[in-house]
Amino acid sequence: xxxxxxxxxxxxxxxxxxxxxxxxxxxxxxxxxxxxxxxxxxxxxxxxxxxxxxxxxxxxxxxxxxxxxxxxxxxxxxxxxxxxxxxxxxxxxxxxxxxxxxxxxxxxxxxxxxxxxxxxxxxxxxxxxxxxxxxxxxxxxxxxxxxxxxxxxxxxxxxxxxxxxxxxxxxxxxxxxxxxxxxxxxxxxxxxxxxxxxxxxxxxxxxxxxxxxxxxxxxxxxxxxxxxxxxxxxxxxxxxxxxxxxxxxxxxxxxxxxxxxxxxxxxxxxxxxxxxxxxxxxxxxxxxxxxxxxxxxxxxxxxxxxxxxxxxxxxxxxxxxxxxxxxxxxxxxxxxxxxxxxxxxxxxxxxxxxxxxxxxxxxxxxxxxxxxxxxxxxxxxxxxxxxxxxxxxxxxxxxxxxxxxxxxxxxxxxxxxxxxxxxxxxxxxxxxxxxxxxxxxxxxxxxxxxxxxxxxxxxxxxxxxxxxxxxxxxxxxxxxxxxxxxxxxxxxxxxxxxxxxxxxxxxxxxxxxxxxxxxxxxxxxxxxxxxxxxxxxxxxxxxxxxxxxxxxxxxxxxxxxxxxxxxxxxxxxxxxxxxxxxxxxxxxxxxxxxxxxxxxxx
Ligand code: N01
Numbered sequence: 001x002x003x004x005x006x007x008x009x010x011x012x013x014x015x016x017x018x019x020x021x022x023x024x025x026x027x028x029x030x031x032x033x034x035x036x037x038x039x040x041x042x043x044x045x046x047x048x049x050x051x052x053x054x055x056x057x058x059x060x061x062x063x064x065x066x067x068x069x070x071x072x073x074x075x076x077x078x079x080x081x082x083x084x085x086x087x088x089x090x091x092x093x094x095x096x097x098x099x100x101x102x103x104x105x106x107x108x109x110x111x112x113x114x115x116x117x118x119x120x121x122x123x124x125x126x127x128x129x130x131x132x133x134x135x136x137x138x139x140x141x142x143x144x145x146x147x148x149x150x151x152x153x154x155x156x157x158x159x160x161x162x163x164x165x166x167x168x169x170x171x172x173x174x175x176x177x178x179x180x181x182x183x184x185x186x187x188x189x190x191x192x193x194x195x196x197x198x199x200x201x202x203x204x205x206x207x208x209x210x211x212x213x214x215x216x217x218x219x220x221x222x223x224x225x226x227x228x229x230x231x232x233x234x235x236x237x238x239x240x241x242x243x244x245x246x247x248x249x250x251x252x253x254x255x256x257x258x259x260x261x262x263x264x265x266x267x268x269x270x271x272x273x274x275x276x277x278x279x280x281x282x283x284x285x286x287x288x289x290x291x292x293x294x295x296x297x298x299x300x301x302x303x304x305x306x307x308x309x310x311x312x313x314x315x316x317x318x319x320x321x322x323x324x325x326x327x328x329x330x331x332x333x334x335x336x337x338x339x340x341x342x343x344x345x346x347x348x349x350x351x352x353x354x355x356x357x358x359x360x361x362x363x364x365x366x367x368x369x370x371x372x373x374x375x376x377x378x379x380x381x382x383x384x385x386x387x388x389x390x391x392x393x394x395x396x397x398x399x400x401x402x403x404x405x406x407x408x409x410x411x412x413x414x415x416x417x418x419x420x421x422x423x424x425x426x427x428x429x430x431x432x433x434x435x436x437x438x439x440x441x442x443x444x445x446x447x448x449x450x451x452x453x454x455x456x457x458x459x460x461x462x463x464x465x466x467x468x469x470x471x472x473x474x475x476x477x478x479x480x481x482x483x484x485x486x487x488x489x490x491x492x493x494x495x496x497x498x499x500x501x502x503x504x505x506x507x508x509x510x511x512x513x514x515x516x517x518x519x520x521x522x523x524x525x526x527x528x529x530x531x532x533x534x535x536x537x538x539x540x541x542x543x544x545x546x547x548x549x550x551x552x553x554x555x556x557x558x559x560x561x562x563x564x565x566x567x568x569x570x571x572x573x574x575x576x577x578x579x580x581x582x583x584x585x586x587x588x589x590x591x592x593x594x595x596x597x598x599x600x601x602x
Pocket of ligand 1: 031117118119120201207208209249250251252253254255272273274275391412416417418441442443444559560561
């Protein structure tokens, strides 16, 4: 993909750049919140019922376990499953995944709302397809198919045998050369290695809407869909809503998928929007059996590497996925770090990117006009911000839902969101909308693992508390995985690492890296995997030097979780060149002298 020249772009667009910038600024101002710290509450304590597991019977009990395994993996989502699978391939025998849900699947276990699909192509999103021998049935898989695949990984790699479900890890403590893993069921499991992969979209957020506790109708969060109330299943058929007035609050990636399903079955649906999402083309289709049969070994790795290269703006001759994500590769640079344009003058690239962004956003808004019949509703659904300010979304049903007579869009931007709830209604701008049911599509605490929030305390050598040891100078890791003083403990996730939009790919590369470090240590009879302080310092410098400065960009975006609700958040702590170069760096480190640094203590 070649980069268009600036002169070509400005001629092509003839855009009123200042006018658009001014409009973006004005739309942002409408949404800036001054009291952001109090806008959300966690679904815990007296709000804990919003987080209760609807998929298991309550009252499950079992005897506490006291035993010893090779590895404990904290979390049974794709990160934990990939860690388990790669450790199994590395020859570990006793692998215990500890998961607070009733089964594997992570986000796909919890999120079963109607309409749920993965918006990344299934052939690159679902991991271990060749190993499990599975071909997804759709280009964009429904959530249940993804959950089933997670369970199939568990079976294929024999991860059920030692798994503990409905169990939360409470503490990790290094003791005499191994980890003691304590859980909320009083287990005390000793493990040589611990891998922490407890997710970043785990804790549901509820807005602090005044009067929320007065509402006497039915409410739930999308990540705990109440099919007992709505009827139906993730495929739809919500017969229980036929005589109900329903409110959906939130129009992010979840709201976009939920709204069409509820619109089909509810007597009336009110969609409460604060910021419209970008809604791009979906074009889902069943898997072509001939294409599937034509794929040779290694196709999955090739395809997901190609996807990663294209969405990070790296010129490639082919775009295998060819969808709305890859078409936007050149304007995703503010979401996924990349070194793809390092050979262009940075100021010139900023201008080129802004023009490309402008073009993309104009296309997104033109689609709203084409699809939505009522011009006033269409106007409200148009996003006015730069593409990478918010998580892009994709749907061929969402905008169409607003053409139905039983669907009303209620814009809340001028009121900082839903203003108030009463016993029977939602209030915005003084107008009351009586409803029977309120569905919160208000998202999750994002980007914070339980280790980083302190929910999961970790004590290393000499009882040092991991979070406290990072309190002064910030996180200290080698490549985001390991820390001095915390031997044989590995983190998966985004910290001091290189995230991307296809997160299962990122997690798999991380799981492979951890498993290969452990395999090498075992080959050499080395007991302890732990970086030196010097290696951590050097990595912190690399992160500090390369981590992208997005403060100015974030400051111009509408508030949302991508820009920390509009508050400055300091350096991003990611590896600037991006996921491809990071994965290459890890491979070279493993095959070169680098790995010597962490293998100590034989
Ligand atoms: O959550 P969100 P989500 N009054 O935080 C609104 C992943 N995901 O569950 O934008 C009115 O994005 C809020 O408004 P605003 C993906 O990574 C993936 O939708 O802040 N509205 C926003 O519209 C995604 O990014 C898939 O102005 C209020 C919404 O609630 C992440 O999950 C599918 C409000 C929250 O949106 C989270 O997405 C689905 C109030 N008081 C999700 N408070 C895939 O397919 C909040 N809002 C891979």
